[in-house]
Amino acid sequence: MPLDREELLHAYRVMKTIRVFEERVHDEFATGEIEGFVHLYAGEEASAAGVMANLTRDDRIASTHRGHGHCIAKGVDVRGMMAEIYGRTTGVCHGKGGSMHIADLDEGMMGANGIVGGGPPLICGAALAAKVKGTRNVGVAFVGDGASNQGTTFESLNLATVWNLPAVFVAENNGYAEATSSRYSVGADSIADRAAGFGMPSVSVDGHDFFAVYEAAGEAISRARDGGGPSFVECRVNRYFGHFEGDAQTYRGPNEVEDLRANRDCIDLFRVAVTTSGDIAQADLDGIDSDVDTLIDSAVDEARSAPRPGANDLLTDVYVSY
Amino acid sequence: MPLDREELLHAYRVMKTIRVFEERVHDEFATGEIEGFVHLYAGEEASAAGVMANLTRDDRIASTHRGHGHCIAKGVDVRGMMAEIYGRTTGVCHGKGGSMHIADLDEGMMGANGIVGGGPPLICGAALAAKVKGTRNVGVAFVGDGASNQGTTFESLNLATVWNLPAVFVAENNGYAEATSSRYSVGADSIADRAAGFGMPSVSVDGHDFFAVYEAAGEAISRARDGGGPSFVECRVNRYFGHFEGDAQTYRGPNEVEDLRANRDCIDLFRVAVTTSGDIAQADLDGIDSDVDTLIDSAVDEARSAPRPGANDLLTDVYVSY
Amino acid sequence: MARTITYQQAINEALDQEMGNDPSVILMGEDIVGGSGADGEMDAWGGPLGITKGLYPKYGDRVMDTPITESAFIGAAVGAAASGLRPVAELMFSDFMGVCFDQIYNQAAKFRYMFGGKAETPVVIRTMYGAGIRAAAQHSQSPYSIFTHVPGLKVVVPSNPYDAKGLLIQAIRDNDPVICFEHKSLYQTEGEVPEELYTLPFGEANVVREGGDVTIIALGLMVHRSLEAAETLAADGIECEVIDPRTTSPLDDETILESVESTGRVVIVDEASPRCSMATDISALIARDAFGSLEAPIQMVTPPHTPVPFAGSLEDLYVPDATKIETAVRQVAGYSR
């Protein structure tokens, strides 16, 4: 195993926290308690966990509309996230951002983004800042297969190469952009291959396999840290829920999700790998499971009882001074 | 020769007309008679002539800020163009557009464009219209090496593949975007190679060689006509004048332009080819030279004496009705 | 024959009938079919809210899904319009204008003028706007003022099913670029709509309610909030004339000015951000051309100058409501020098 026991346990905790967080948000959305557009990351946990296992707090990421998993893996406070999604003053963004705009700059998380392709330019900036300041930090931009067709994404790939930025672009290819298949929207055989046209190395990995993601991202991130410039990593993943909560998903094949859950679940695969190898005992993982359940329960309870922002909060945070 | 006598003479006339037109605009700009931003195409004539020799009037092109050559090659009236550049009512756009916005939809010329990368999306639309209407027409978008980095260009390549459009993208790589070398701005070994990432065939040709351009573009255009989808053609060219009139060009190497003019001139190369092969006699070409001189002289004279638009023209052409 | 249908159905019907009527009408947008390339159903979505559902089965390839590539496909719609089609492109949320504005602002809007009258660009862009569904800062904006600012664009903001159908058909037949702003909170509202094809002319305001005391000018969803306020105020003897301009460009100056000439008192209700907005545009029109009739300051009811907040508790404070409109009307009604 390329990671030590603590690291493996941490990775598991991250994935499990994301999963339970998302399943719970799914349920609470159904009750009507959570409002707005909510895009769940369940099924893709190994991607966030595998990439982020290579990052420090001072490295930066730019996320997407499907941002909960990236936030949790980057270390954003789970209670603050839940409160944010509930629109409470205790939320990480004071209830002003919501699911699509969770950000925590202190944790190096530059924001979920409601604009598809909004993140890559920003990450060029974060990487540039690291370069100018001479830190060894990196910036990682996440995009989906759909976002991989957006002009802002292509431009950012080129700019990162031209400026030789410590940046990594992670394309989470879950096969769909909303209801449109990537087989339709991506006019190329492979998303990863496009990187060659932008002068950077790329790799495509099975995003259900935490270890594959960890290694591929690790290589890209080390190269960036060492001044070797940008790289591109495609993670082939799957999402378990609809594009957003409320999506009936009639565009998906019969039993598509059931099969995935049964046979390709990243958390199951991780459990099997680390227990089979003997690195971790089942009981340790079960312990984490129950920690996580407790955490999410209490995050929801706290969010529910937290105050909602009011008239005093409406006009703050626009400008420093006016 | 792949072209018959008439076609060869036409190609020569086109190139020569562009050259003399541009040299004259250069001179008149220097006198102060022509105003605004003027980007000259001299040196790149074989690209426009070689591509357009494959097009009919009903095929459409979208041009760039450096549009005079494309216009002339596509059949836009030269007198009307000169009058436009002089800002007269007899201009093809009534003096409202100027050098950067010459268009003539009747000739299939959708406009020079002041926005770098503005044309490729438009050409996707022209190609789509041909496809929907079931004509065998094509759309050709010209971009420079600089424009090849713009997000709108990349997006259009992808869209053209996804929709299997009868579109051809011609990248005129003249080595510079303003004062910036393409060696700096293009984060890849080759502009043409990028097309692979967008699922379309591409080729890079010596754009000083009319015949090379003619054949490469011809193949791409036939494929498009036959429903075979989009292609990408890179023409490696050089510009003789500055980015725009007034550019001192200190970013260029010593004698760069002199060498090019002496050794790589597309018109000289064409003359040698067609006379050596025995297809055309020197005298025929000389005859065209003098026709062209007369044409440009009279175009300038006419433009100079044409009326300037006035108050009555200011408010027209905004909406059909208001 | 008029029946009661929703705003959403009225839009779908306008597209359906005009596609049936004119083969040059085509549709494009992200997931306006839904399911392209996938293993399940086609027409799975009909757009995120199902507005275009049923059109793909009927018109096939004339209804096209696009990659997420707004510059390219909005530009393609513009280019196709300049090449003889009448494309209707869906920009899913008007907030996404930022990634494709150039093709609207510098291309579509300028062709006719810049090319000396020799180009026509009959493109329609349908787009969703407005706050109220907790969609937060990047999915709740009302940027029609920005489009109204741009010479060469026509801008439509329908407030009810009847207008939505008639104005959309007019937009498709119009030979200039038209942007139709559909309020996401209006899709399920109902109204009487004729079955037949009909058009409503641009630049003709609708006097939704007559009244002699105060003129309220309101757009889109705000028309309904204004009517609500007007009912309450009527109970107190303040009669409001409520004007819905229906199109902001062209704008029906006359109807507005005439009303102000009779009431002398004005409140403008606008869901857009308050600076350089339709509210200020209409106010300035009145302050210039009906100054002599004005008897009170021109009040504007708008959101504050902030992004749209996520939390329901804040968003409800953000969007103008009937109470705020009522307060503004009372203020101008009670004003004397």
Next chain:
Amino acid sequence: MARTITYQQAINEALDQEMGNDPSVILMGEDIVGGSGADGEMDAWGGPLGITKGLYPKYGDRVMDTPITESAFIGAAVGAAASGLRPVAELMFSDFMGVCFDQIYNQAAKFRYMFGGKAETPVVIRTMYGAGIRAAAQHSQSPYSIFTHVPGLKVVVPSNPYDAKGLLIQAIRDNDPVICFEHKSLYQTEGEVPEELYTLPFGEANVVREGGDVTIIALGLMVHRSLEAAETLAADGIECEVIDPRTTSPLDDETILESVESTGRVVIVDEASPRCSMATDISALIARDAFGSLEAPIQMVTPPHTPVPFAGSLEDLYVPDATKIETAVRQVAGYSR
């Protein structure tokens, strides 16, 4: 120590001094160095008009050429600002906003609010605007109204070298996104400018000329045209107060309202397109908050609602000039109910 320098030199000096002062200030833009990757000179351009010339030789890699990729590099400036730098990005012509608006509109402008006050984005975007040099429809626009409409952006429109320097330094030091609109016809105008570093606060208008009869509010180049008109009018005994707001967001409401309270008559001169513009914005402010003092309709002098024409003969008719301003002032000065 003040010397006479040009607007262009003032901007260069502001950048130079602030880069010398603060290592977190970096510059980026197309050809702001010029010559990158080429065989000839570096710093060949310093931007198309040479505004940034000399900064690359002095500050090296802190001055960066970019590919033509406005979304990416404006976005990179925004992202770098949110990551501890103070980038100044040059958007060569403000007309190009259409290809990169999202990074300004939905990203930079919204971070502070959307993230609950936890993000700062001290980015500056310098951009050239305005008509007058036959640059035609896509290189001559004045889109500051669009930026002013957007909550979260600060917008600066300096009319002279002194303001250009002081406001630019303030912009760089400001912790919010600021867009500086530099009029291309002003670069060669001269004025007294202190050698030292100094800042001018945002939201403080400059009363460029005092006068008790009519208030003229004008921006950028229009300040000069207004002063010209004011001189002619003074000869006829009409004394104009000319106010230059200097920043449109924040706007100095107070100075404007105070002046109107004393004159009662207003002309607003704006080079932007007339709908939903700064002209209407200021008019609406006055019609709401200084109504009691108004003695005449509020006149606006603007271009017509058309794209900017190319031909010199048309462009000269397009841009507001002193004669048109004079006519408007006479009209409001002579008005009586």
